[in-house]
Amino acid sequence: MPSVRVERRLAAIMVADIVAYSRLIETDEARTLAAIRVLRSEVLDPLIADHRGRIVKLMGDGAIVEFGSVVDAVACAVAVQEGVTVHQQEVPPESRIVFRLGINVGDVVVEGGDLLGDGVNIAARLEALAEPGGICIADAVQKQLAGKTGFAFEDIGERTLRNIAQPVRVWGWAKEPARAAASTPLPVPDRPSIAVLPFDNLSGQLEETYFSDGITEDIVTGLAHFRSLFVIARNSSFAFRGKATTLAEIGRQLGVSYLVEGSVRRAGARVRITAQLIEAATGAHLWAERYDRSIDDVFTVQDEVAQTIVSTLVGRIEDARLQQSLRKPTTSLAAYDCLLRGMAHFRSDADTANQQALEMFEKAVALDPRYAVAHSYLAFVKVVLHGHAAAPTEVLDAAFTEAKHAIELDPLESRCDRILSTICLYRREYDMAEQYLRRAFDLNPNDADGLIMKGRLLAFRGRPEEALVCLEAARRLNPLHFRWYDVHFGIALYSLRRFAEAAQAFKQMTLPSSWSSARLAACYAQLERTAEAQVAVAEVLRLQPEFSTAEYMRKSVLLERADDRELLREGLIKAGLPA
Structure with missing residues (x-):
């Protein structure tokens, strides 16, 4: 009998699986299936096409995708996880669609449009090892990535995979490599x-x-x-x-x-x-x-x-x-739950996050009227919803009254003083802002957010050198800090006329606003980098078509010293922003 020729080829295989698919379907089948269709059309399919991938097989809870290049497969996987995270931000946590991804490269058997063999099976086993929202790749994939991408994967070690004869060394995606590892160890402080x-x-x-x-x-x-x-x-x-x-x-x-x-x-x-x-x-x-x-x-x-x-x-x-x-805790667990949920929303970048946080903080206060921290965050989120420093006077006054009440409820909770300090700053009451911030720091000297706020206040008050000392100390206390820390470095560096460094700081904002884009435009203008200044100006006007420098300086700029204000105004005008 003539032998049957088996078609084989080398391919990079990505296997995707939805976390807790059965639970999602059981909870709300129609909503889950509709959400998966939307996610496919808006995120997965475009990204797979952009990275020259081919969907081999679709299952209810996942997919198998073929790529001709390992680099394309890994780049697509990272883009998918990041894209899905952004897409699902506004979805309640219990209903979010989250993927695990596994990638292998190897010989596969071609049957019609399907792919078979250990090359596919190993990718499926790797997917099962990944954390929700994570990616696991085989050692063979990692070796081919060397020097070709900026993606960082950490060695998880050898794993014995089900129905695979030889152990496979597995690597896991490090989502923030630049901040997750340091080239040299940080010095250990003298104190514990x-x-x-x-x-x-x-x-x-x-x-x-x-x-x-x-x-x-x-x-x-x-x-x-x-x-x-x-x-x-x-x-x-x-x-x-x-x-x-x-x-x-x-x-x-x-x-x-x-x-x-x-x-x-x-x-x-x-x-x-x-x-x-x-x-x-x-x-x-x-x-x-x-x-x-x-x-x-x-x-x-x-x-x-x-x-x-x-x-x-x-x-x-x-x-x-x-x-x-020790902080005085609330006696109501329901109120505590609401505060935690509110904080989770408040830290999110979703468009509706602040409104959702407001609702949770209101519930916490209603359940426990003596819950000091909940009162403080409720006061602050109201100000944030009205534009931070640009909030109307009546909003700032009401927030001040509520935040002051929080301190009366719990005079030992440093976060209450820190939040009241920020509200005072927004009211342009600089001495009072410094008074409450000093008290917050006395109560909790290891609060990195409090230290960054101290640096911010010093920068606004015209003491940028002192500000940088505080900001650096905060960065040491919180080495994997939030991106918004960098903005305060930018304020101090701009006042010191270190415009290039200030521009780098303002560029760290993950979600640029008209406020930060205007600052960036001023930096580029002072550096006479005209083309980049024009790009930043265009972004300002896209986000806020009615932008005017005069209104920006009046409502949103908190610089106390006249020379600092004039230096910023000069940069904004020089950049070409409307007067």
């Missing part, structure tokens, strides 16, 4: 230094992550009250969530001696919190504890965890001092 890693959510529901994150954040806040500790900011330690990074490497990247890790399991009326204190360099466990409590006792649990860690690190601390330092 600590980072609290995000506690694992073991509740079985993805949407419950906000609760475990809130527990973690409150432990960070409790520890940061102590002057004797150097505490890394929340979002720097959270950058390591889901990454295969050793504890020693995390300690090296953050410049700390100690790490705290743990988990939260919330079921019905009970909550179990586990926590461990670890020496970063050796991985040695110095202390571990488990707390089983009624959900009503969750705040007591948080305080106990913070107290025990502190006593392990710095010795015996007097109870009186401890009670003065």
Whole structure:
């Protein structure tokens, strides 16, 4: 009998799978299927076409895609994950569509339009190893990427894959390589230094992550009250969530001696919190504890965890001092839930995020009228919704009254003073803003956001050199800082006439606004980089067609010193913005 010739070819294969597809379908089949169709037409299909991919097979919960190039396959995968994240921002967490992606390169068998063989099977197994929103690639893919892209993947190690004879070395996508790793270790401070890693959510529901994150954040806040500790900011330690990074490497990247890790399991009326204190360099466990409590006792649990860690690190601390330092918690868990949800919205870039945050903060205050932090954030988000410093006088006055009330409710909560300081700044009450910010810093010297606000205020008050010292200190305390930190560097650098550095700072904004684009235009104009200034001016006018320099200076510019204001006005006019 004549032999049947099998057609083979070398291909890069990407396998995509929707996380928790069965749960989404069970909850709302029609909505889920409609949402998948929209996501395909608006994100997946265009990106696959842009990267010269071919959809081999579509399943209800995923797809198999073929590429002729490894670089195209990986670039497409990264673009898909980033595009899906943006597309789903406004969708409630419990209804979001999230993908896992796996990529392999190898020999595949061609049958009609289908592809078969280990090359496809390995890609499917790699997809199953990826974190939600993540990408796993085979070692063969990683080797072909070397020097060809800026994407960073971390070595997860060898894995034995189901029905695959030989182990495969797996690499996972590092979403923010520039901020997730440092070329040299950060120096460890003289005083005890600590980072609290995000506690694992073991509740079985993805949407419950906000609760475990809130527990973690409150432990960070409790520890940061102590002057004797150097505490890394929340979002720097959270950058390591889901990454295969050793504890020693995390300690090296953050410049700390100690790490705290743990988990939260919330079921019905009970909550179990586990926590461990670890020496970063050796991985040695110095202390571990488990707390089983009624959900009503969750705040007591948080305080106990913070107290025990502190006593392990710095010795015996007097109870009186401890009670003065720890934040006063609300007695209403429902209000606490609302605050956490509001904070999650407030940190989001979604168009409706601030309005959703407002609704959550209002609920928190209604449930617990004495919840100081909720009052503070409610006051602040109202101002933000009306344009920050450009908010009408009556909005700023009402926000001031509410934020002042929050301090009366809890005089030891530094965030209340920090928020009131910002509202005073927006009211152009500079001395009062500095007074409240100084008090916030006294209450919590390890608050990186408070330190960045101090640097911002010094820049606005005409002391840019001092501002840069504070801003650099904040960046050290929070090495994986939010992009908005950079804006405040730009304000100080512009006043120092270091226009090129200021331009780089303003360019870090992930979502450019007319405010930041105008500043960028002024930088380029002062540097006589006319073409780039014109691009920035066009962006300003696209975002705000009625823009005028006079109104911008009057409503949105908080520079106190006349010389600084004139220098900025000069740059805006020189850039070609309407007077």
